[in-house]
Amino acid sequence: MREKGGDVNDSEDMFLKLTAHIKEALLNLSSSKLRSALALLGILVGTASVVAMVSGGQLATNEALKQFKTLGTDLLAVSINDVPNDDQTSHSEESLTLQQVMAVTQTEGQIRDVAPYTQLYNPIQYNGHTLNGAVLGVTENFAKIVHVNVVRGRFISSLDRYSPFCVVGHQLYEQMKAISFVDPLGKQIQVGSDFFTIVGVADAWPDNSFVYANIDSAILVPILASTALSKYAEINNFIVQLVPNANIDMITHHLQQAVQHYVPNKRLYVRSAKELITSMGKQSKILTVFLGLIGSISLIVGGIGVMNIMLVSVVERRREIGIRLAVGARRVDIRSLFLIEAVMLSLVGGISGVVVGIVIEYIIAFLWHWEFMWFFWPPVIGFSVSVAIGIFFGFYPAHQASQLDPIEALRSD
Amino acid sequence: MSALISLENITKTYVTGESEFHALKGVDFQLQSGEMVAIMGSSGSGKSTLMNIMGFLDHCTTGRYCFSGRDVSRLKDDELAAIRNQKVGFVFQSFFLLPRLNALQNVMLPLFYRGEEESSAKLKALNILEKVGVRDFITHKPNQLSGGQQQRVAIARALVGNPEVIFADEPTGSLDSKTSHDVMQLLIDLNQQEQRTIVIITHDKEISFMCPRVVTMKDGCVA
Numbered sequence: 001m002r003e004k005g006g007d008v009n010d011s012e013d014m015f016l017k018l019t020a021h022i023k024e025a026l027l028n029l030s031s032s033k034l035r036s037a038l039a040l041l042g043i044l045v046g047t048a049s050v051v052a053m054v055s056g057g058q059l060a061t062n063e064a065l066k067q068f069k070t071l072g073t074d075l076l077a078v079s080i081n082d083v084p085n086d087d088q089t090s091h092s093e094e095s096l097t098l099q100q101v102m103a104v105t106q107t108e109g110q111i112r113d114v115a116p117y118t119q120l121y122n123p124i125q126y127n128g129h130t131l132n133g134a135v136l137g138v139t140e141n142f143a144k145i146v147h148v149n150v151v152r153g154r155f156i157s158s159l160d161r162y163s164p165f166c167v168v169g170h171q172l173y174e175q176m177k178a179i180s181f182v183d184p185l186g187k188q189i190q191v192g193s194d195f196f197t198i199v200g201v202a203d204a205w206p207d208n209s210f211v212y213a214n215i216d217s218a219i220l221v222p223i224l225a226s227t228a229l230s231k232y233a234e235i236n237n238f239i240v241q242l243v244p245n246a247n248i249d250m251i252t253h254h255l256q257q258a259v260q261h262y263v264p265n266k267r268l269y270v271r272s273a274k275e276l277i278t279s280m281g282k283q284s285k286i287l288t289v290f291l292g293l294i295g296s297i298s299l300i301v302g303g304i305g306v307m308n309i310m311l312v313s314v315v316e317r318r319r320e321i322g323i324r325l326a327v328g329a330r331r332v333d334i335r336s337l338f339l340i341e342a343v344m345l346s347l348v349g350g351i352s353g354v355v356v357g358i359v360i361e362y363i364i365a366f367l368w369h370w371e372f373m374w375f376f377w378p379p380v381i382g383f384s385v386s387v388a389i390g391i392f393f394g395f396y397p398a399h400q401a402s403q404l405d406p407i408e409a410l411r412s413d
Numbered sequence: 414m415s416a417l418i419s420l421e422n423i424t425k426t427y428v429t430g431e432s433e434f435h436a437l438k439g440v441d442f443q444l445q446s447g448e449m450v451a452i453m454g455s456s457g458s459g460k461s462t463l464m465n466i467m468g469f470l471d472h473c474t475t476g477r478y479c480f481s482g483r484d485v486s487r488l489k490d491d492e493l494a495a496i497r498n499q500k501v502g503f504v505f506q507s508f509f510l511l512p513r514l515n516a517l518q519n520v521m522l523p524l525f526y527r528g529e530e531e532s533s534a535k536l537k538a539l540n541i542l543e544k545v546g547v548r549d550f551i552t553h554k555p556n557q558l559s560g561g562q563q564q565r566v567a568i569a570r571a572l573v574g575n576p577e578v579i580f581a582d583e584p585t586g587s588l589d590s591k592t593s594h595d596v597m598q599l600l601i602d603l604n605q606q607e608q609r610t611i612v613i614i615t616h617d618k619e620i621s622f623m624c625p626r627v628v629t630m631k632d633g634c635v636a
């Protein structure tokens with residue numbers, strides 16, 4: 001019974017002393033405002049950079065993963081490449097025809113749709129000017145699968161077959177307008193020696209990881225027309241849209257077999273949305289850790305600032321320490337006095353750093369036109385690391401203070 | 414009746430680099446409870462050194478120190494802190510009040526380190542401040558007080574923990590003669606009316622005449 005009562009009293013004492021220590025610490029800190037503010041600033045900047053960097057990295061990851069929200073996670077990007085060969089000269093002439101691609105992907109019932117495309121880099125002439133851009137040969141469903149929106153005119157249709165029609169990307173369209181000062185829609189564009197009539201204009205197209213070309217700076221022509229344009233227009237890529245929960249491994253295997261059947265010298269390379277998401281997730285983790293570390297370095301610098309200021313404070317307040325020792329402060333009391341001051345500095349610095357960090361995150365989101373999000377962990381981590389830093393870097397000065405000899409401390413001025 | 418303080422052959426040697434300095438060379442001294450003693454002696458004779466040892470601020474190099482019949486020559490830091498907190502009170506020449514705290518907070522400090530509750534500490538401090546005559550200045554910071562008032566606050570701080578002995582190292586050394594006299598009168602009243610045990614270091618002959626017992630130090634020895 002007795003012992004228990006004692007325990008309660010002890011912890012009450014501790015609490016009383018702690019609150020008194022905190023009051024004192026705040027008083028002492030506020031009596032040297034500029035210096036405290038500078039130490040606080042160091043912690044603030046460190047915490048803010050941890051919070052802003054980690055949150056910013058997280059935003060970037062979210063942004064990168066966003067494409068899958070619109071595109072869906074049921075896509076496969078299939079490329080057919082030459083088998084690397086010692087014999088440099090033997091570029092295999094054969095490639096899949098459109099029918100073969102359709103045949104390869106018609107089977108199974110796991111594939112909902114397929115969009116093969118060709119890529120050419122022939123010079124594009126408009127109104128006597130040469131434009132930089134790719135020529136993509138596409139089918140009608142390309143627009144739907146990779147989300148190309150036509151803002152004016154129409155997209156390539158399956159009826160177009162070999163017809164010389166084209167849809168121009170957003171950026172090229174702007175360039176053409178700047179060249180001719182008239183609406184390019186309905187005008188003609190020259191690719192090599194062939195002329196194409198512009199039948200549609202695509203909207204700005206968010207980059208995605210499935211199409212290797214940038215549609216903003218490309219013209220889209222019917223896939224058959226593109227194969228007629230040049231012998232280099234090979235159907236080396238197609239994007240496959242799967243039914244939900246399709247067995248990706250099985251389909252990959254099937255495609256491999258089927259393509260091998262037609263073009264034995266080529267190799268199939270398949271990337272799935274799921275695979276991309278996992279690898280992005282991995283990269284994001286590395287990025288987050290890396291950014292967090294960079295932030296932590298500035299936090300450590302802030303901690304050294306706190307230590308420096310506490311050391312100066314200990315030297316300046318030797319007399320005070322002596323007085324406190326003379327009236328009966330124990331070494332642990334002196335240590336707490338200074339440790340709590342350091343922790344108060346980093347506590348206040350940490351809280352304001354979290355706020356500033358979130359503001360910076362908001363500004364990043366605003367400048368890059370990213371969607372702002374609240375994250376739980378970056379503030380928590382930033383804040384707790386800053387307090388830990390305060391304790392770590394405050395401990396040495398506080399220990400120094402507590403080891404002073406009462407007489408020597410009193411004698412100093 | 415055993416003495417409150419009993420020193421036997423106390424020495425204190427300061428070592429600075431190669432050289433040694435013997436500040437106390439075998440001091441024997443007894444102090445009874447309720448006594449008021451003045452320690453006189455020229456500057457450098459070891460008065461402060463002796464007082465610091467008696468007041469648990471410093472260790473003696475050799476010798477035996479008994480306080481209330483208990484050998485306290487070799488106590489640990491925390492035990493010393495507890496004794497300083499509860500058994501002794503200090504008054505210094507230059508007051509040594511904490512500049513950031515007001516008079517009341519300064520007086521409450523020893524009670525704070527004792528873990529006493531704020532409300533009761535405040536009550537005690539106010540009583541003592543009343544007694545030493547600075548009740549009207551409790552919210553003043555030290556730099557807003559005169560020297561005499563500061564020393565009264567310091568005396569209140571020394572008294573507040575109800576110690577068994579008060580050590581005053583040249584308490585009037587920074588005061589003019591009128592204020593010195595008032596402060597001395599306060600200490601004498603404390604001795605005569607409350608039987609407080611008080612040790613005063615002083616240069617001033619006149620002040621030593623006010624004390625019932627005078628001890629003179631010379632060259633590290635009690636003469």
Ligand SMILES: Nc1ncnc2c1ncn2[C@@H]1O[C@H](COP(=O)(O)OP(=O)(O)O)[C@@H](O)[C@H]1O
Nearest residue numbers: 427429434436455456457458459460461462463
């Ligand atoms: N920390 C120290 N290191 C070296 N010498 C000291 C130290 N403290 C005091 N002394 C010396 O011890 C002697 C006695 O000092 P003190 O007790 O302060 O004399 P006083 O009688 O004037 O109070 C002086 O000569 C002083 O120089």
Ligand SMILES: [Mg+2]
Nearest residue numbers: 460461462582
């Ligand atoms: Mg002295």
